[in-house]
Amino acid sequence: MIDPALARLSDNLFWIALVAYSVAMVLLFAGLAYRARLAGSAGTAVAALGAGAHALSIAARGLAAARAPWGNMYEYSSMVGFLVVAGYLFSVDRRLGLREIGGFAMGAAVLALAAARLLYAPAGPLVPALGSYWLKIHVVAAIVGSSLFALSFIFTALYLFKDRAGGRAPAALTGSTVGAAWSGATAGVEEGFPRDHLDDEEARGAAGPAGGRPDRFPSAAALDSLAHRTVAFAFPVWTFAVIAGAIWAHEAWGRYWGWDPKETWAFITWVIYAGYLHARATAGWRGRRAAVVAAIGFASLLVTYYAVNLWIVGLHSYAR
Amino acid sequence: MRSPLPDAAHVSRPVQSPLSAARAFGRWLLRMRTAIFLLLALAAGSAVGSLMPQRPVDPAAVDGWIARHRALAPLAERFGLFDVFGAWWFMAIYLLLVVSLTGCVVPRLRAFARAVRSRPRARASFDGLPLRRAIAVPLVAVSAGDPVLEAAARALRRRRFRVARAGAQVAAEKGYLREGGSLLFHSALLALLLGATIGRGFGFTAQVAVVEGGGFTDTHVAYDSIREGRFFGERHRGFRVALEAFDVRWHSDGVPADFVSRVRVLEGDRVVRRAAIRVNHPLAYRGVRVYQIAWGWAPRVRVTQRGRVLADGEVVFLDDRATGAFRGVVKAPSAAPAQLGLEMWLYNDLGIARGRVPFNRSPQARRPVLLYQEHRGDLRLDRPQSVYQLDPVGLVPGGAGTVPLGDTAVLGDGIEVSFPGLKQYSVFQVASDPGTPVALAAAVLALAGLLAALYTSRRRVWVRAEPGGDSIRLDVAGLAFQRKAAFEEEFEGLVRDLRERLGGAVLARPGDPPGAPDPTVRPAGVRGR
Numbered sequence: 137m138i139d140p141a142l143a144r145l146s147d148n149l150f151w152i153a154l155v156a157y158s159v160a161m162v163l164l165f166a167g168l169a170y171r172a173r174l175a176g177s178a179g180t181a182v183a184a185l186g187a188g189a190h191a192l193s194i195a196a197r198g199l200a201a202a203r204a205p206w207g208n209m210y211e212y213s214s215m216v217g218f219l220v221v222a223g224y225l226f227s228v229d230r231r232l233g234l235r236e237i238g239g240f241a242m243g244a245a246v247l248a249l250a251a252a253r254l255l256y257a258p259a260g261p262l263v264p265a266l267g268s269y270w271l272k273i274h275v276v277a278a279i280v281g282s283s284l285f286a287l288s289f290i291f292t293a294l295y296l297f298k299d300r301a302g303g304r305a306p307a308a309l310t311g312s313t314v315g316a317a318w319s320g321a322t323a324g325v326e327e328g329f330p331r332d333h334l335d336d337e338e339a340r341g342a343a344g345p346a347g348g349r350p351d352r353f354p355s356a357a358a359l360d361s362l363a364h365r366t367v368a369f370a371f372p373v374w375t376f377a378v379i380a381g382a383i384w385a386h387e388a389w390g391r392y393w394g395w396d397p398k399e400t401w402a403f404i405t406w407v408i409y410a411g412y413l414h415a416r417a418t419a420g421w422r423g424r425r426a427a428v429v430a431a432i433g434f435a436s437l438l439v440t441y442y443a444v445n446l447w448i449v450g451l452h453s454y455a456r
Numbered sequence: 457m458r459s460p461l462p463d464a465a466h467v468s469r470p471v472q473s474p475l476s477a478a479r480a481f482g483r484w485l486l487r488m489r490t491a492i493f494l495l496l497a498l499a500a501g502s503a504v505g506s507l508m509p510q511r512p513v514d515p516a517a518v519d520g521w522i523a524r525h526r527a528l529a530p531l532a533e534r535f536g537l538f539d540v541f542g543a544w545w546f547m548a549i550y551l552l553l554v555v556s557l558t559g560c561v562v563p564r565l566r567a568f569a570r571a572v573r574s575r576p577r578a579r580a581s582f583d584g585l586p587l588r589r590a591i592a593v594p595l596v597a598v599s600a601g602d603p604v605l606e607a608a609a610r611a612l613r614r615r616r617f618r619v620a621r622a623g624a625q626v627a628a629e630k631g632y633l634r635e636g637g638s639l640l641f642h643s644a645l646l647a648l649l650l651g652a653t654i655g656r657g658f659g660f661t662a663q664v665a666v667v668e669g670g671g672f673t674d675t676h677v678a679y680d681s682i683r684e685g686r687f688f689g690e691r692h693r694g695f696r697v698a699l700e701a702f703d704v705r706w707h708s709d710g711v712p713a714d715f716v717s718r719v720r721v722l723e724g725d726r727v728v729r730r731a732a733i734r735v736n737h738p739l740a741y742r743g744v745r746v747y748q749i750a751w752g753w754a755p756r757v758r759v760t761q762r763g764r765v766l767a768d769g770e771v772v773f774l775d776d777r778a779t780g781a782f783r784g785v786v787k788a789p790s791a792a793p794a795q796l797g798l799e800m801w802l803y804n805d806l807g808i809a810r811g812r813v814p815f816n817r818s819p820q821a822r823r824p825v826l827l828y829q830e831h832r833g834d835l836r837l838d839r840p841q842s843v844y845q846l847d848p849v850g851l852v853p854g855g856a857g858t859v860p861l862g863d864t865a866v867l868g869d870g871i872e873v874s875f876p877g878l879k880q881y882s883v884f885q886v887a888s889d890p891g892t893p894v895a896l897a898a899a900v901l902a903l904a905g906l907l908a909a910l911y912t913s914r915r916r917v918w919v920r921a922e923p924g925g926d927s928i929r930l931d932v933a934g935l936a937f938q939r940k941a942a943f944e945e946e947f948e949g950l951v952r953d954l955r956e957r958l959g960g961a962v963l964a965r966p967g968d969p970p971g972a973p974d975p976t977v978r979p980a981g982v983r984g985r
């Protein structure tokens with residue numbers, strides 16, 4: 137039933153990915169701090185190699201247990217780490233060209249993988265309650281949503297840091313003045329027209345002060361906008377995950393909603409992010425206040441996954 | 457609240473009395489704040505519900521909490537913290553949210569209906585619009601202003617704008633799906649709450665444990681526990697479900713692979729259905745669904761006293777977390793000289809660890825043994841009590857021992873306890889929820905609405921023609937309410953399109969330095985997003 141050789145291979149590849157992400161993180165931070173292009177490129181390459189090993193690890197795990205490789209907390213955390221890296225490489229690095237964020241993305245992935253390792257469970261079959269195709273759909277959506285929320289949290293955290301650091305930020309982090317100009321004009325109304333979210337502000341900050349070296353770290357405004365767009369992408373995915381979970385609960389437990397702790401926290405997370413979208417779309421909250429709501433949303437996501445499974449007993453903790 | 461589709465009053469006359477504007481803004485802000493506050497309050501309330509033990513879920517945990525927090529317990533009880541999701545304040549938040557949601561959806565729906573029916577409006581002035589372009593169309597190319605505007609209207613229609621002509625102006629608008637989607641989303645949330653309410657009010661949820669060979673009938677009294685909606689009205693269907701066999705398959709490492717209850721459904725004496733109920737595969741019959749949710753062992757226990765049968769039958773043993781065994785109780789009130797209560801633990805595959813601690817070596821019935829503990833005295837059966845518990849008040853513990861399957865143990869006073877057979881029981885959750893289809897449809901619509909609201913944008917374009925000396929000056933202006941950068945590209949594309957069709961030249965914008973390059977011609981190498 138379980139193929140031990142494949143399971144071992146999966147574990148070894150996992151370690152390779154973890155080491156690669158750590159090395160990539162160091163290189164990318166070095167690239168940011170010393171504005172060393174080469175270090176940045178090397179970091180990206182190492183991250184890509186790590187992601188390759190990671191993908192193989194996940195595949196081997198699925199083959200070893202002859203099932204979809206997302207049935208327990210170890211596998212979930214591992215997938216989230218992988219998607220954060222993949223999302224960073226394909227979207228942030230390639231499409232937006234924001235390599236400066238790389239070190240932080242790798243740091244998040246290292247944390248996710250470390251958490252996965254702490255929650256390690258050997259490859260094994262699923263308990264019957266998990267043997268449903270709704271599980272596959274629900275969990276995939278939850279993993280994708282969580283990964284997107286994690287990416288958006290990186291932007292939010294950097295925004296909050298940068299916004300606070302303001303002019304006194306270390307050289308590598310000082311951005312353009314767009315952020316400042318922006319926060320002045322964020323009354324929610326621009327020339328009498330309602331501002332709205334999803335306005336594709338330039339993702340990258342403009343070049344630094346005339347004559348200075350061009351500063352490549354994205355501006356606070358750009359980070360804020362990126363965070364928002366990522367949440368707007370993640371939110372429907374999360375909504376779908378919650379709906380699919382309810383359908384699965386209906387199939388498995390005879391009710392689609394029962395305020396089980398996991399359901400409750402998924403709902404809380406959903407509500408907080410809905411509050412965030414509302415705040416930006418209609419109340420005209422931008423910047424710090426909205427970012428704080430988003431950060432609370434992410435904390436709630438962490439509770440939804442880790443705290444609920446580890447400390448709060450419910451139908452979702454298949455302890456026995 | 458801000459009117460969802462700002463009309464001319466909003467857009468073309470920004471000169472409003474500051475006081476009334478402030479009042480309108482304040483009202484809007486208040487409502488929005490209220491909605492967000494209520495949402496977050498709901499989240500906070502449910503957080504409390506997930507952190508405190510909840511009586512409907514685990515009454516024993518609630519008793520434990522009360523024992524540990526004597527001082528706080530009355531307060532927690534008073535605020536319904538042991539049943540948050542049924543507490544008055546949770547209901548109050550929920551109802552306020554429903555009212556608030558209704559209160560903001562209905563006017564928006566009306567405004568939206570009006571906006572959809574109305575035609576895009578012309579603007580008196582293009583001043584202040586974020587996107588402006590002017591094209592000079594040589595008069596030789598056209599005879600008068602009208603065909604130029606016609607061409608502009610055609611170009612806009614091709615881009616699926618809704619277009620209206622008003623004098624020397626074309627007004628166009630696109631992206632009603634955004635507000636429509638948002639409204640669909642919010643209305644669907646209301647429908648979802650409605651579906652949940654219907655389910656609670658008109659349905660029921662029950663649980664019943666059935667030993668192999670037994671069954672249950674869908675009636676109020678047949679269930680071990682039941683919660684019926686206020687408007688359910690006892691409309692049970694009265695069919696019978698008979699459990700022929702219950703099977704568990706195990707993986708080699710003791711993880712269960714599958715639980716299957718093989719059942720027959722009977723209407724009177726007639727078998728109408730045979731089915732295998734397994735986890736994730738409930739039986740649906742006449743609007744009632746029967747789920748496999750748990751299972752356990754039901755040993756047959758026979759108690760006799762000098763040939764007289766005191767108790768005989770399969771006894772449902774519950775999973776005992778403390779010992780890892782299954783625990784049950786047999787009551788023999790007719791034992792003499794005192795009543796007898798037996799507290800029993802079943803080990804389906806008994807092993808003895810060091811320190812003589814019994815444990816189960818596997819989940820299968822390889823070596824079933826009953827451990828018993830005698831209690832003599834008064835069972836106090838005149839009081840309501842659980843079949844799974846002995847009332848310890850009138851009882852004195854006596855001897856203890858073991859009975860392997862197929863064996864008999866001899867107690868004092870000529871009492872014998874035998875263990876002639878071992879069966880399994882299956883626990884079914886039986887539920888009827890007429891609100892489910894409503895809730896499901898609402899959830900799907902909510903998602904569709906959300907996608908439309910998040911990924912579409914509303915934008916307007918105006919085109920005005922002014923005859924000059926030897927050319928017609930075509931003023932084009934645009935405004936996007938969302939996704940402004942994407943609209944900028946769309947707008948430039950439109951202007952380029954018009955210029956090419958009409959053979960005109962784009963005039964430099966007011967303020968551009970003389971001789972500035974044609975802004976609609978992008979330099980090569982600039983990557984658009």
Ligand code: HEM
Nearest residue numbers: 407410413414417418488491553556557560638645909910
């Ligand atoms: C109770 C009163 C509510 C009011 C007055 C309200 C109002 C609004 C308005 C006006 C928008 C449109 C923003 C736009 O189109 O730019 C919006 C969007 C949104 N609302 Fe609400 N809402 C309410 C309740 C809720 C609830 C209960 C939820 C769910 C948790 C929710 C979730 C959302 C989401 C996710 C959006 C984003 C979609 C979008 O941007 O259009 N709202 N809300």
